[in-house]
Amino acid sequence: METINIILFLIPTVWIGPFWLLMLLEPESERTKDWVHGNSIFIGPLAVWILTTLLNPTGIIDLIAGNPLDFFDTMVELLGTESGTVLAWAHFVAGDIMATRWMWRKALENKISLSKTRTIVFFGVVLMPVGLLLHVILNSQNISQQAEGQ
16 A cells, blocks of 8 residues: 555544544543534545545546446446545545544433443444434433433
């Protein structure tokens, strides 16, 4: 793998790491709320996606300009390249952190326990489908318990 693609592959993860760790380790702190508030959280993955596309635009051009009936084959071909892998990874990381931030906010809003919030945040980045499932289950349980207590 070319060195530039290795570096581009690592940048989104390194960029997102501090935001994710704050949501995981200090979910209720003001520092965490300040850090994840704006859109700077997405700069790393977005910059990598744009730079990778500019360095090797043929994959995206083929995807957009190609025969719509061959879209799936073109997508498989693009993702099978180094730059396609970097594009996909930047996309995954951006989507995971966006969804994780939303789940973290909902956990705080619904006042679920610290351990449940951390579990949701952990799986939100490491294994998003599991994180999303845990978000639905744990927040629903907490909302039901709060309704019963009133």
